Amino acid sequence: MDQDVRRIALTGLAVLVFLFVGRAVLGSIFDDEGGARAVALVQRKLVRGGEAGSRPDPAAMSRASAQRTELRDTLAELLPRISYTQPQEFSVPEGASADLAYIQVLRREQQNLVQGARFIGKSVPLDLGMPVPNPTGLEEVRDALRALHVVQRVVSSALAADVAAVDSIRLPKGPRRRAKGGELVRTHAVEFELHGSPRSVHETLRAVVSGEPWLALDEVRIEAQNDDGTLVSCRMTVAAVSLDREQLTELEVLD
Structure with a gap:
């Protein structure tokens, strides 16, 4: 289960970096650090959430399952926003x-x-x-x-x-x-x-x-x-x- 969470988390990180890159670039150029901070925060949270430790107990498995569902829902919401559709x-x-x-x-x-x-x-x-x-x-x-x-x-x-x-x-x-x-x-x-x-x-x-x-x-x-x-x-x-x-x-x- 924690391997599934890690896979989804890393995929989510790649997608989120694409989504926020425009804001981060604008921020770095025009002294608005909000976009860059948002990317860094997402990265820290996703990496922490994807790390696999020792064999999880039932409570950890339950948390991992909830996190997996949350990440899936987030990706399902983000993908239509960044996926290009040719007019x-x-x-x-x-x-x-x-x-x-x-x-x-x-x-x-x-x-x-x-x-x-x-x-x-x-x-x-x-x-x-x-x-x-x-x-x-x-x-x-x-x-x-x-x-x-x-x-x-x-x-x-x-x-x-x-x-x-x-x-x-x-x-x-x-x-x-x-x-x-x-x-x-x-x-x-x-x-x-x-x-x-x-x-x-x-x-x-x-x-x-x-x-x-x-x-x-x-x-x-x-x-x-x-x-x-x-x-x-x-x-x-x-x-x-x-x-x-x-x-x-x-x-x-x-x-």
Whole structure:
């Protein structure tokens, strides 16, 4: 039983760290330590709860069973909040050509984001960071459209926050996988560089982690671009996170 609790606790820790990472990053940048403290507190509690000691007595078994149920309930509540769901407008319609659908969505977003930015005196990379040549086949197109949705979320947030420019957008090669012995956590990441006032960058980051579906922030670096600190650059990685529910079931984390 205590091994089951430990397994669920460690899985819960991984999920919770993903959930709180955006808040922790914002806190470390803008002097709000609440998010970081929340992650540390969760980590201490989960690790303590997952440690296995000597053979438990009936009372310890009862407590472990209650804790296991509590952790399962917590995970069941958290998973829908962080698991990425691809919107219809960034999906391939049933029976449609994947290659053609990709071109149509890319052109739509270039019109909305690139031309829209120019209209208000901003700049966004023309290709939106998408791969050249275009992806082919259903799987490649689905991955590219997922990345394009991340781009749409970030660029829209940046323009709404009045950043001066989105300087670069880049897709790392291949989705990242974070799992022990499998693909429990899979991230589709996009790297961005933008610049503007500290307030505009702050508002961009806050909008990215506050929207739906939830996106994770990672590797955020902010640097002053002038002596008085009124202009900053921001490099960051933003990722859509998906969790393999079949593996969670196999690990007995979910029913």
